[in-house]
Amino acid sequence: MRVLHAVTLHSPSHAFGGPVRVALNLAGGLRARGHEARLLALGEGFPDPWPTSVEGVPAKLFPARRILPLGFSGMTSPALLASAGRLVRDADVVHVHLARDLVTLPVALAALRAGKPLVLQTHGMVDPSGKLLAKVLDAVAVRRLLRGADAVLYLTPHEREALDAVVGGPLAGAVRLVNGTPAQAERPAPAGPPRILYSARLQARKRPVDFVDAAPAVLAVHPQAHFVVAGPDEGELGAVRVRVSELGLEGRFTVPGALSTAEVQAELRRAHVYVLPSVDEPFPMSVLEALSVGVPTVVTHSNGLASDIASAGAGRAVTPGPAGVAAAVLDLLDPGTNAKAGAAARELAAAAFSMDAVLDTLLSVYGKVLR
Numbered sequence: 001m002r003v004l005h006a007v008t009l010h011s012p013s014h015a016f017g018g019p020v021r022v023a024l025n026l027a028g029g030l031r032a033r034g035h036e037a038r039l040l041a042l043g044e045g046f047p048d049p050w051p052t053s054v055e056g057v058p059a060k061l062f063p064a065r066r067i068l069p070l071g072f073s074g075m076t077s078p079a080l081l082a083s084a085g086r087l088v089r090d091a092d093v094v095h096v097h098l099a100r101d102l103v104t105l106p107v108a109l110a111a112l113r114a115g116k117p118l119v120l121q122t123h124g125m126v127d128p129s130g131k132l133l134a135k136v137l138d139a140v141a142v143r144r145l146l147r148g149a150d151a152v153l154y155l156t157p158h159e160r161e162a163l164d165a166v167v168g169g170p171l172a173g174a175v176r177l178v179n180g181t182p183a184q185a186e187r188p189a190p191a192g193p194p195r196i197l198y199s200a201r202l203q204a205r206k207r208p209v210d211f212v213d214a215a216p217a218v219l220a221v222h223p224q225a226h227f228v229v230a231g232p233d234e235g236e237l238g239a240v241r242v243r244v245s246e247l248g249l250e251g252r253f254t255v256p257g258a259l260s261t262a263e264v265q266a267e268l269r270r271a272h273v274y275v276l277p278s279v280d281e282p283f284p285m286s287v288l289e290a291l292s293v294g295v296p297t298v299v300t301h302s303n304g305l306a307s308d309i310a311s312a313g314a315g316r317a318v319t320p321g322p323a324g325v326a327a328a329v330l331d332l333l334d335p336g337t338n339a340k341a342g343a344a345a346r347e348l349a350a351a352a353f354s355m356d357a358v359l360d361t362l363l364s365v366y367g368k369v370l371r
Contacts (some may be wrong), residue, residue, distance in 0.1 A: 178352070
């Protein structure tokens with residue numbers, strides 16, 4: 001089976017975050033099972049020659065052109081748009097990681113026009129919005145695509161409700177598909193001074209400054225602890241650096257910027273605790289990756305994985321803000337608690353979020369849309 005996975009942007013800094021990680025994990029898993037899966041996306045920041053594959057997945061990347069000052073929504077490629085019809089016709093199934101942008105919407109529309117089996121996966125990126133651009137795109141394309149797709153994949157009941165609200169009624173063809181993560185080798189037993197990791201986009205909703213503000217309470221108990229704030233900047237890097245400086249903690253923080261996949265894995269294997277203090281986070285891949293390595297994880301109650309983590313004992317779910325984060329980190333730095341939570345984290349990742357289980361569900365969806 002030939003499957004085309006279309007996502008907005010791939011870059012060395014992983015600026016687009018989770019949807020690209022999900023697309024690569026799914027495409028790689030499909031290829032491991034003998035299917036021909038490919039990636040289609042804009043590209044940005046690559047040195048010449050541009051890659052023709054990403055992590056073993058054949059990829060067609062088109063240079064991104066920013067035509068509107070709207071972040072990812074304002075990026076496109078005339079060459080990609082001109083090629084979309086041919087690319088979707090070459091696929092048996094077109095799987096679009098849909099956002100309100102000028103890449104995934106045109107590709108999905110091309111698949112709909114060509115009569116190709118179309119699977120949409122929205123990653124929490126399509127929800128009711130009062131913004132003018134969102135209203136225009138919903139009227140022109142989004143509702144038509146959600147109603148016309150053969151299947152729409154959602155992560156959580158909250159996302160399903162949001163999609164129903166966008167289309168104005170119950171969405172036909174909706175299927176729940178959780179994110180999965182490939183199995184990873186277990187991290188070594190933590191050694192040395194505590195190392196606490198944040199590895200995600202530096203964006204206001206993800207609250208990296210809360211991570212910084214939690215540090216003094218942790219350092220009061222563990223004065224040699226070290227904190228890592230890693231990820232591409234989306235507006236909060238300056239605030240992070242200013243707050244670290246205001247607290248006089250330059251020697252206790254490392255801010256390395258965007259990390260490669262291999263570098264993220266290396267940091268996870270050194271971490272005692274992983275923290276993602278974001279609010280309204282649908283289903284973060286960075287948390288799944290931490291769990292798969294066996295790193296106890298701190299999230300807020302509005303995180304889509306909070307109840308799973310809390311009930312499994314794989315970390316802690318807290319009220320947003322530095323105080324809750326600090327208390328949870330201190331709890332998880334107890335060696336016995338850390339070891340127990342780390343084992344629970346790996347067990348949770350393997351039992352509930354394995355790629356094998358996700359791929360079984362996805363291939364069932366593909367089989368139905370092909371029929």
